[in-house]
Amino acid sequence: MQLIDCPWCGPREEVEFHYGGQAHVEYPAAPAELDDEQWAHYVFFRDNPKGPFAERWNHSAGCRRWFNAVRDTHTYRFLAVYPMGGARPQTPGARA
Template sequence: MQLISCPWCGPREEVEFAYGGQAHVPYPEDPAALDDEQWAHYVFFRANPKGRFAERWCHSAGCRRWFNAIRDTTTYRFASVYRPDEPRPVI
């Protein structure tokens, strides 16, 4: 079992967390102006790199807060975690 360090609660078992997708994806400035293809691109198209990647996670069985993490997609190891109001670390 892997431990994930929640920025508010500290290290907890991975079963307490829920994956939330790619971090730092900006919401469209004018969502009403988007057509179906543009909405599909916003909702479904995400980067899928091999290596370190910025992701969103939720401590769903704990404080229920969202946070961001840099995780290596090849090893599943977390390099760092940070609150949404903190600057994104250099990958």
């Protein structure tokens, strides 16, 4: 069982958390002006790197708060966790 370090609750088992997708994806400034293809790109198209990647996570069985994490998608190891709205920590090769 892998432990994930919630910024508020501390280390907890991974079954307490839910993945929320890629972190730092900006909501369109004028969503009503997007055509169907542009809207589909915003909703469905995300990066899928092999290596460090910034993600959103929810501690759904604990404090229920959202946070960001940099996780290596190859090893599944968490490199850093930080609160939503916080500055992304510098980790080698991390992507948005």
